[in-house]
Amino acid sequence: MEAAPVSQLNPVPSPARPAAALSIGLALAAGLALRLWMFAHFFEVSGDSLVYGSIAKNLLLHGRYALSLPTGEMFSTLIRLPGYPLFLAVCFRLFGVDNYAPAIWLQIALELIGCLLLADCACRLAPQRLKSAAMHATLWLASLCPFTAIYAASPLTEAPTLFCLALALWSAARFREQPRWSMALAFTFAVTFTALLRPDGALAPAALAPALVFGLPASAGQSEHLRRISLVCIMLAAVPFAAWTARNWNVFHVFQPLAPKSATDPGDRVDTGWERWMKTWCLDFVSTYNVAWVVPGDTFDVNLLPSRAFDSPEERREVTALADAYNANGYNMTPELDVAFAQLAARRIAAHPLRSYVGLPVARVADMWLRPRVENLPIDLDWWVYAHHHAETRFSWFYVSLNALYLSLGIAGLCLRPKLWQWMLTYIVLRSAMLLTINPPEARYTIECIPMLFVLGGVAVARLATSRARITNR
Secondary structure: OOOOOHHHHOOOOOOOOHHHHHHHHHHHHHHHHHHHHHHHHHOOOOOHHHHHHHHHHHHHHHOOOEEEOOOOOEEEOOOOOOHHHHHHHHHHHHHOOOOOHHHHHHHHHHHHHHHHHHHHHHHHHOOHHHHHHHHHHHHHHHHOOHHHHHHHOOOOOHHHHHHHHHHHHHHHHHHHHOOOHHHHHHHHHHHHHHHHHOHHHHHHHHHHHHHHOOOOOOOHHHHHHHHHHHHHHHHHHHHHHHHHHHHHHHHHOOOOOOOOOOOOOOOOOOOHHHHHHHHOOOOOHHHHHHHHOOOOOOOOOHHHOOHHHOOOHHHHHHHHHHHHHHHHOOOOOOHHHHHHHHHHHHHHHHHOHHHHHHHHHHHHHHHHHHOOOOOOOOOOOOOOOOOOOHHHHHHHHHHHHHHHHHHHHHHHHHHHOOOOHHHHHHHHHHHHHHHOOOOOOOHHHHHHHHHHHHHHHHHHHHHHHHHHHHHHHO
16 A cells, blocks of 8 residues: 655644744744844854864965964864864855854854754644644744854854754654655764764764664665665764864874863863862852863962862861962962862862762752853843842843743653654753763853753643643633
């Protein structure tokens, strides 16, 4: 018997009706307006953006994957994966070197396309009666989310990563409907480029690739078709990492298929003692900004440390003496100081192992998930002190509430168990588990989970809206 068309097996509501088309158009227009406003007010080229830009310029002008010193001297590097430097190099080639604005325009376009992909993905994954509502709810949730929108206005890896994750989810949903080469190749490109943007991007294929094959019909012809697709896609995904690994071996004589966790080149000194001591007390972005991003290289102000950084008055005096020695040495973390911080960290860990190995890692992950996502906004770090700045504190609590809303909708969507919910949850769990090892914490490290929250939240909103409509119509 001839198989039924895919559209009959898994019908997707058409957006051609005027009301649906108006909703889609308004959502995209609102999303564009939000991102343009973010671009006008918060665009900045600094920090990591300059690192990516320097590599991109040297690739374009000199054919070297290298960074430049203020003197103009270049040195080869592997501290950043090649995905975003290549993205910027293409933009620089087309629109002029050091012209970051076209990259932002392209990122805005990619984010809005990603919103459409997530909306269609939610439509395909939701139960039949919820498909149309889930599509529109997901599109509005994704278009108007300020947490992702602000990264479209920043020359950083987050915006391309969000687009690639949206493409991966969408192509996986399409592949589940009918295992076609086009969707397999789209998925392969998405997860491969995600991993080329950031080392933690490798979690995307680890979590989502099984969704393409597990649970599909197991006929002999289908199994052979899936094996061919899997083999080709694995080979295509391996090519850029093989080239990157070979380049790192030839240049640095190290095996480095991604990028080092320490973000240092071979031979660079890593202050492991200092970092280990930081890990015994650092759990929020305030400490990241005030200490981790400052030392070494600038003043170490002990008064900026929280009380949890000391277990006794004697320990505070010891840290103060080490800070004074560091500051007097021209803000340089000498090997002797690093050893002293390592010894201090060892004593703190031995005295409080549960705090060090469980309490603080869990608290760091909670901070990255739950704190107000105002790191890219001109909000004082002590936003919670209402007496200092009423408006900033109220705005931050609004962001806390909005973040909690997205999380709550995502959890509600998981409870409804739409298609692929297991793999979206797997990605979120794997990423959160990886973040248990991260120090210092930043809220942006959880931003890559938000596309899953959009889809799951859209399904939850659709279910809520449908239930209310039924109650009203009774």
